[in-house]
Amino acid sequence: MPLRLVKNAFDSRPGPRFFTQPERLKDSYDVVIIGGGGHGLACAYYLAKEHGITNVAVLEQGYIGGGNTGRNTTIVRSNYLTPEGVKFYDKSVQLFQDLANDFDLNIFYSQRGHFTLAHTDSALRTMRWRAEVNKHYGIESEVVDREDIAGACPELDLDCGGHLPVLGALYHAPGAVVRHDAVAWGYGRGADQRGVEIHQKTRVTGINVSGGRVTGVETDRGSIKTGTVISMVAGSTPRVTNMVGLTTPIVIHPLQACVTEPMKPWLDTIIVSASLHVYVSQSSRGELVMGASLDPAELHSTRSTLDFTEGLMDYLLDLFPFLGQARVMRQWAGMADMTPDFAPIMGTTPIEGFYLDAGWGTWGFKATPVSGMTMASTVANGRNHDLIEPFNLSRFERFALVGERGAASVGH
Amino acid sequence: MKLIDCPFIGPRPAAEFVYGGAWRPMPDAEQCSDAEWGCYVFHRDSVPGTKRELWYHGPSGTWLVAERDTLTDRFLRTMTLGQAMAEEASHA
DSSP states (O other), X not given: OOHHHHHHHHSSSOOOSSSOOOSSOOSBOSEEEEOOSHHHHHHHHHHHHHHOOOOEEEEOSSOTTOSGGGTSOOEEOOOOSSHHHHHHHHHHXXXXXXXXXXXXXXXXOEEOOEEEEEOSHHHHHHHHHHHHHHHHTTOXXXXXXXXXXXXXXXXXXXXXXXXSOOOEEEEETTOEEOOHHHHHHHHHHHHHHTTXXXXXXXXXXXXXXXXXXXXXXXXXXXXXXXXXXXXXXXXXXXXXXXXXXXXXXXXXXXXXXXXXXXXXXXXXXXXXXXXXXXXXXXXXXXXXXXXXXXXXXXXXXXXXXXXXXXXXXXXXHHHOGGGGGOOEEEEEEEEEEEOTTSOOEEEEOSSBTEEEEEOOTTTSGGGHHHHHHHHHHHHHHTSOOGGGGGGOGGGGTTTOOOOOTTSTTOOO | OOEEEETTTEEEEGGGXXXXXXXXXXXXXXXXXXXXXXXXXXXXXXXXXXXXXXXXXXXXXXXXXXXXXXXXXXXXXXXXXXXXXXXXXXXX
């Protein structure tokens, strides 16, 4: 038996693998990040790496990457509709493409090409609009016809069994899938190596505000003094903003996804249909990873429903009739914090020292690197990064909404 | 099958109903500031709890108010808009 195993058996705790696990919280930190998902860990990473701010605690009530970071369908793309969204997500794609080198860790970044199918004239018009906005900002994005789609994905029934035939698609070559856990681990390890403390199983119970500024954080493991708190908790944002007396337009809806049993590789692109509310890609394990639209009403639960699988399969079989025998293996849900304009809420708030990185609805995973980078810059410099200025919470009282209709699960 | 108790025609399958968002009192548009109006139009209180919500029963074309626990997705009570408004008035 290797000696190392014997040694571990007598150790009180396992040795660090990706991160050290600090024994206790310090009395004070320069920055406290609530939420140890991709966004929180990325922000900690860039704070330490780009800005030299290392006295940082990431507080996570569960385990890292166990929330929406581990529950999405891992698609990365930048073919959004608004100039604000396109520039923001394009930066994210660029960062993603370099992440494996940055981390020295294989994140299984797999560029597949991304087809958004249009089944109606109005959808095709939106695709054309998106393609023109994308091209203006130098992003590979074009409207393609039925022959192009058939060439890339011959298994697809372009007539959808006679129900809403495909007219064309928006093709986005840089569309990719990534191993989502590895993104969280890579950022976590990088932050940890630079001195950031990651505290798992640490629940924030209150935020102390005095004279309009943040003074500390209460947790179930004790109090912390800090002048800067960043909330990066998709799905729990209203509970955190309640602690500082802020309201937001965020409403929590579950977003469900599922995977089939593994099968031989046959699908090497990402196929999305906004009209049929389906997005599907094949993982490197061979499973089809699929998602649909949001559950229809507010709910704070990650329960799964039969309604979701029934509805999704109905549409999936329109696109790929031969999958009738495929079995669904797992089904799960994440809590998506939806905003009225399908854009995030980021940056400064009326409470000094309290920063929001929220409203990540159905578009949070693909924004992991750029949100971490821009939030770190915002906190380090005390002013909103240019890329996130349009996403500030104050846009709702100024009636200056972003109107991002290129988001997933949004009909056109 | 999940049922919702319509105050007009009794329990019906949940799939027949459409969520209409939180039921909230509207501020006086003439009196309030832009910020207050923006708050009414956009801001919501999406912490888990028992919420009063608008639901629409599609087949019969009626709106109703439901009290629902947003942590467990249980419908606790349903009432007509008239009942809900009368209750609101008696609380005020």
